[in-house]
Amino acid sequence: MNTFTSSMRHTALTTALAATLLAGLVPLAHAHHPWIAPTATLVDNRDGAVSFDAATSEALFEYDARGLPLDGLVVTGPDGTNLAVDKDKLNTASRHRSSFDLTLPKPGTYRVANVSETVMASYKLGSETKRYRGTLEAWAKEKPADASDVQVTQMLSRVETFVARDTPSTTPITPVGKGIELIPLTAPVDISTGDTSRFRVLVDGQPYANAAVSLLQGGNRYRYKMGEQNFSTDAKGEFTIQWTEAGRYWLGISQGGRGPGGPAAAPAADAAKPAAPARRLSYAATLEVLPR
Template sequence: MIRSLRVGLLGGALLLGLAAAAEAHSPYLLPTVFDASDRKVVMVQGSFTESFFTPEVAMKSDAYAVIGPDGARVPLKPIYLNEVALVEAPVERPGTYRITSGQRAGRVAKAAKVAGEWRFFEDGKAPPDAIDMQSMTLAEVYVSRGAPNDAALAPIGKGLEFHPITHPSKIATGQDAVFEVLFDGHPLAGQPITLSAADDRYADAKVAPRTVTSDAKGRFAVKVGRSGIYQIQTRYRVAPAGQPAQSFTYALTFESLR
């Protein structure tokens, strides 16, 4: 079965590319297919959205790349539209490919906790206790051609990322998909992860993202009750000595089939 989703370029409202907008919206990468057995190139869209998977703000990055079945990283050149970035990833050899936006460093902005949640503020509108914080975003997706393999799943070891324990091309509806959340290669315990579904626009009532928490070893499991496209995401904030604080966001898109 070809695991596919045709990319619809349905427009959301065009938003300003401010740090506040990027923080409020969720990043994602979405391929035309997850099973690339019948093709040699996969097109992937990168965007920020408030409704999966309708693009709203194009995800710009100088580090788009694909990590192939041999573990080699190859840069990709994006095409930018207002609401979406498009890249084409070559998938000529059998195995699993990791398509990534690369680490995106946003501008430094003022941020403060409001009702227990961090928020970014435009210049001149920040409260007195606000601090300088830079947004760091990384979005990824895995596709496979033929039998999946594990080389592309190896942790990068820098920044925030999910290391798949369950192969992303083998995620099945009604079964646990297990990952570990890492920061600079080390497990993060007690880290909240949100799970969002692709078709919330068509639901009778909007379904809020589900949240799970990583265990003492940084592992967490998600289980979906129906086949479809999903996004899992987490945020982690650090304050390096002598530097602005950093707000890391990592997002992974996957497909689940019966």
Template sequence: MKLNLPKAGACLTAAALIAAGTASAHRAWMLPSTFTLSGDEQWITVDGAISNNLFTPNHVAMRLDGVTVTGPDGAAVEIQNASSGEIRSAFDVLLDQQGTYRLSSGGAGYFASWQEDGERKRWRGTAETLAAEGIEQKPDVEISRTVRRTETFVTLGAPSDGVFATEGTGLELKPVTHPNDIYASEEVSFQFLLDGAPAEGVSIELVRGHDRYRDVEGAVELTTDADGMVTFTPDTAAPYWMSAEHESEGSLNGQPIAVRTSYVVTFEALPF
């Protein structure tokens, strides 16, 4: 699927839809101070939040206990000076290897809800604690599994591909165009995988950042093709936020449950 991302007020082709107005849902994101750098060694600061407007903290801070950084050689990189306030978290990363770094936050878990003594009860945790606490035995319990990832990529020197190895669980990005080699007015192609296979029919939302300063948000809705691919052309140099979501039916101990998986990536388009 191909489209051009419009400037404010322009029209889209029939292949996409623009959602007018402001976002109605809270969105998770990580935004590095710089996406591409040069030199032998550099520092970046990364902001993380869940907000109503992209890259404007105004709701709650992102939890940092699930954040990992992977260096170009595949080894873990320690985050430094981590802190969390009410509406924003931040941490620093020292880049001392040439190539691309992967910054990721997320995890998997189970959610349950049921009625008890006239009240709606809610629970979240692992499969082990689900069984240990007897959650499955609650009357009319509804159980779902969630797998989520929020990522961004930063490159020191020339872009590299080592950090794009996939795990085969949930939604994952397998870039065709490198996330740190994107330019306004040039076509971009991303492939999405679901549990290791091309993710066909996955809903994608793409939004240019700093939507607080626009009368029209300009969110673009896409759908992956049979190969899990989406292709688009950003018209404007800016940071962008892309979200992929998929829901299917799974099972737990032979019982059907809903499985919801999501993937978010932040990247920038540079001036052409």
């Protein structure tokens, strides 16, 4: 089996940690939350330039843990096409945060996401237990033919935020159709106190009914209470937030593992074949609410 580089190990471990925390294995008060935050959600400067910080932290939107690896950065424009991102030109990550700049070429709303998909596997070779972390494709190629007692968990996480140049788009975001997605039914930028936002939650492109949604306000470093709000989606996967206070907010949803959302793994159709991997899906978004 090939040996992973330290960078790949760091990415896989950070992704696994984020997915595990989002899946509800650790109380929110002690969790490290992954996030991407822009300098502004509504950009009206001459060239459409905006900067972003990305990290995993206990105090929301502070730099008290690690920078978020950006190997899976995807920027989707108002027309639904992905912008070319030269990842070699992204700012190098410091110990506590990753930073990058974007230039938004045209008016409308952009979806800026870091998407990670990894697997964690355990298996036996003879009497010895082995472990694996990497991509699903690499695992399919590198799995030893004589492995037994194979247990595989597939983790798919999306950490994102929304920004707009000049004016928000009026057309809805087109779902990717994989993992958990948050589809804004009202503009996810230019939100003010007193506004109401509506969202639809999807899993693999289908409505995620009865999903548990957690909403946390930034600034918890300076107060004793997390101020968590909880929502549940309806049969259409939809829920509504009434914004009463200005600030940055972290929104989290999960499925699989010990979190809400069903079985850990699908049973194999043929007993002679291994069961489908267990799935742990996680989602996190940064939203900004301005004073009216």
